[in-house]
Amino acid sequence: MKWTSAVSEHRFLKYAVAECAVEIKEALGGQFADLLVVFVSAHHAARYDELPGLVRELAGDGVLIGCSGGGIIGAGREVEQSPGFAMAAAVLPDVTLSPFHIEDSDLPDGDAPPGDWQAIIGASTSDGPHMLILADPFSLRGENLLAGLDYAFPRAAKIGGLASGGNQPQANALFAGELVHRTGAVGVAMHGNIEIDTVVAQGxxxxxxxxxxxxxxxxxxxxxxxxxxxxxxxxxxxxxxxxxxxxxxxxxxxxxxxxxxxxxxxxxxxxxxxxxxxxxxxxxxxxxxxxxxxxxxxxxxxxxxxxxxxxxxxxxxxxxxxxxxxx
Incomplete structure (x- = not known):
């Protein structure tokens, strides 16, 4: 298992992705990245829909997940008030990755059995998945989502955060695979040879x-x-x-x-x-x-x-x- 990250402040998104892709490939020593996690500032909002294709073209076809952000951080750097793009990549042998997208209307009600929650992310408790989840705060009740996932997957780690950069509904972007969503939440379930411990520092x-x-x-x-x-x-x-x-x-x-x-x-x-x-x-x-x-x-x-x-x-x-x- 290996993780690495890169950040670019290039004002053109294509070149920002290219800069990060070069650093990622060098850091991984030619190994294939199974998971690519991207964050992009609102300065690139006009190019959000192009991002999945650019990442696939320049960084490979690992499972992609990400979102827009008001500030971008990675590789020991933080970018605010200016164009920023960050990419984290992971080589995850013996780990199965299952990306998903959820709308608020998909959330089961409070009395639903665990199986209903397992169905919306395509995993069962026997898989023992950990989850990375990124949500749009304007359109999804995050506390309801997490409460349901805690109920259905009590031993699973759930990490992630909220998309930002937009100041109104549908102004944020969520990336999952080749698709760009403006509402709901995206995530990836990680099954297999992986353990996750969480450390939260709000700063x-x-x-x-x-x-x-x-x-x-x-x-x-x-x-x-x-x-x-x-x-x-x-x-x-x-x-x-x-x-x-x-x-x-x-x-x-x-x-x-x-x-x-x-x-x-x-x-x-x-x-x-x-x-x-x-x-x-x-x-x-x-x-x-x-x-x-x-x-x-x-x-x-x-x-x-x-x-x-x-x-x-x-x-x-x-x-x-x-x-x-x-x-």
Whole structure:
């Protein structure tokens, strides 16, 4: 098994894919990549539909999965506010890969048996698959999908994230095989000789006060503790340091408390979601997540120092609890 990744900031998508493909092939030493995972910034949105063909032509015909992103990271580099394309590739001997696409309307109801969930991704519990899942926050109830998969595949690792880069429905892109989707979720089930351990580092720190959603519609945040969220932001902005004010221009997020019964959530107890737009007239914010009244939330900032510290701490914790495998 071997993994590698590459990033390109070329403004033309074809050349960005070509640059990454060359690096990937060199790193793999001529081995065939069984899995290709790609992320592309919204600067390339006009070429989203061309991406699967470009990857197949330039990087090979391994199983493809990916999505659009507001920021791109890979090979130790991060690209934001400019064109970016990232590709990760894996050589996975004795692993069967099964890509899938799911729409929100495909999700079984809460009383459905495990077999209904297994059917939508084409796998059974006896296969023991792990899953990589990428979802569009505007069109799919991610918490329902994950709850169902946890029920049907309790021992399987589920990793992934949310597509971003778009600020309205159908503006994001999801890639699975040769197809490009604008809604739902894409994923790949991995069966066979593979084990996955998860380490999550959010790289964000809370600012302001924790508040409750008192009014929302789908992904539109209308009120926090009875106030328009833009009014809350203006009041909070006045109390920030100059450095945090600068960060808030491009690195402001909304954290949603994961556990409704957690009375004192800490860093890591929030689901971090993008703020994808605003309605200045209504004072509302558009969030990259379906919201519910009563949820507790807090604004967060992401910065390089916090991200590095968070990742180092999580990796140290992981290494301290796992013995290295002998060769």
């Amino acid at each position: 964000c720190r809370p600012i302001g006060e924790r508040m409750q959603i008192t009014s929302c519609e789908r992904n539109m945040l209308l009120e926090l503790d009875g106030k328009p969220p833009l009014e809350v932001l203006r009041e909070m902005f006045q109390g920030l340091s100059e450095r945090d004010r600068q960060l808030a221009q491009n690195s402001l997020f909304l954290g949603v408390v994961m556990d409704a019964f957690n009375e004192a959530p800490k860093i890591g107890d929030y689901l971090i979601r993008n703020i994808v737009g605003m309605d200045a007239r209504a004072g509302a914010l558009s969030i990259g997540e379906m919201l519910k009244e009563g949820q507790r939330v807090q604004f967060h900032l992401r910065d390089a120092e916090t991200s590095t510290h968070d990742l180092d701490a999580m990796l140290d914790q992981y290494m301290g609890s796992h013995e290295p495998h002998s060769e």
